């Protein structure tokens with residue numbers, strides 16, 4: 001496999017930016033870090049590595065810029081956000097190529113993510129005009145109560161490598177629409193997609209200091225700066241529950257508002273009355289999107305006894321057709337995993353499951369190439385004693401558990417510290433209502449394996465997080481209520 005010469009693959013090579021974007025300027029730090037292509041193992045870029053002090057400087061700029069940005073009318077903010085959306089869609093192919101090169105997901109999925117990421121900008125551009133306050137009847141004859149909604153201030157964001165575009169726009173779009181400014185640290189594995197977004201933000205006319213992208217290898221240092229700097233009033237994070245806990249503890253120092261989109265352990269349930277073929281297709285998209293590296297991916301597949309053999313056989317047959325390879329190559333459905341450590345985690349889960357009695361019913365062939373490849377595995381006979389039952393695998397292992405009754409599977413599905421997404425396939429209407437109500441999750445997909453859209457509130461309960469992203473609810477996390485008591 002040849003090395004990735006990323007610039008030659010782009011229609012507009014100027015989208016490949018390696019400097020930090022601070023206060024409307026492209027900043028070269030004193031050090032750089034390497035970004036590699038997980039499908040080929042080669043270095044594709046060297047990106048500016050900001051220090052904690054440089055990040056503090058960016059926060060100062062964002063603090064100043066926010067004061068003016070908040071004065072813009074909703075319509076004025078909407079207009080530049082709309083331009084940003086248009087530019088993203090006009091450059092969808094290049095943004096997707098950059099994403100596939102640094103993250104690994106197949107090009108078709110990367111294009112889908114760019115459109116998904118852009119949809120948040122389009123949606124919240126429209127919402128910028130609809131930040132309505134309210135009046136409340138006064139508590140005394142001479143009193144009037146008015147409630148204003150105002151931007152929180154500087155919003156700081158930390159995002160993961162699995163969705164290098166959409167996880168940023170899902171935070172930045174409501175922040176900017178509300179009148180906040182934004183300082184974002186992208187994951188060190190995938191800073192190029194974030195910097196390309198900044199190139200387009202600048203072209204769209206987003207004012208200097210309002211949107212800043214701060215690559216840095218010092219994740220803990222930047223996290224501390226975001227939490228300890230009094231000019232930051234809001235922290236928004238997507239990533240593991242462990243890091244979320246650290247950030248929440250740190251954020252307590254300044255009593256900072258936090259949105260946390262953390263780990264999941266999604267159950268995917270197939271009842272006897274389900275359309276089994278539809279459930280197999282749903283499981284494919286749900287489990288293998290981004291090769292299993294998604295917090296809403298099915299982690300545990302529960303199948304009722306009557307359709308257990310049929311579903312397992314059909315799922316294995318379907319997965320055996322999936323092509324593993326470099327996401328830049330035509331026809332690839334499963335790209336590499338992000339790092340060798342991610343491969344090891346999946347292998348450990350497979351080894352743990354088989355040691356505890358699970359039966360491997362499909363084990364694909366891993367390509368002999370330099371990238372972080374791992375072919376999918378399907379096991380049946382999974383039980384709650386196995387690591388796959390309690391931990392997010394975040395990779396291409398599909399464990400199938402057998403169950404007998406509705407009450408049993410609801411208890412199994414809810415027996416986790418996580419509560420992000422859940423799915424089930426069934427036809428009986430009363431069962432659909434009952435199970436949807438009983439699942440302790442922020443999101444329930446019924447007869448579908450895909451629930452993500454900018455129109456709906458995305459987020460979890462329990463240790464899967466705090467707050468919601470997307471939909472009209474998503475902007476509330478960037479607004480403060482101010483009650484004004486008027487004597488007339």
Ligand SMILES: NC(=O)C1=CN([C@@H]2O[C@H](COP(=O)(O)OP(=O)(O)OC[C@H]3O[C@@H](n4cnc5c(N)ncnc54)[C@H](OP(=O)(O)O)[C@@H]3O)[C@@H](O)[C@H]2O)C=CC1
Nearest residue numbers: 159160187188219220223239240243261262263295392394
């Ligand atoms: N909810 C979700 O969408 C995600 C869940 N996960 C889960 O987490 C597991 C581990 O993945 P991983 O990528 O390590 O997830 P992490 O939670 O470690 O990383 C997410 C982001 O947080 C940054 N980060 C790491 N440590 C700190 C810190 N102390 N302070 C501030 N920021 C920090 C990372 O930086 P850097 O890139 O430099 O490490 C990255 O930008 C996965 O296997 C999966 O189970 C992972 C990613 C997304």
Ligand SMILES: O=C(O)CCCC(=O)O
Nearest residue numbers: 162163238294295296452
């Ligand atoms: O947190 C993640 O893993 C990304 C969620 C992707 C989505 O919005 O579907």
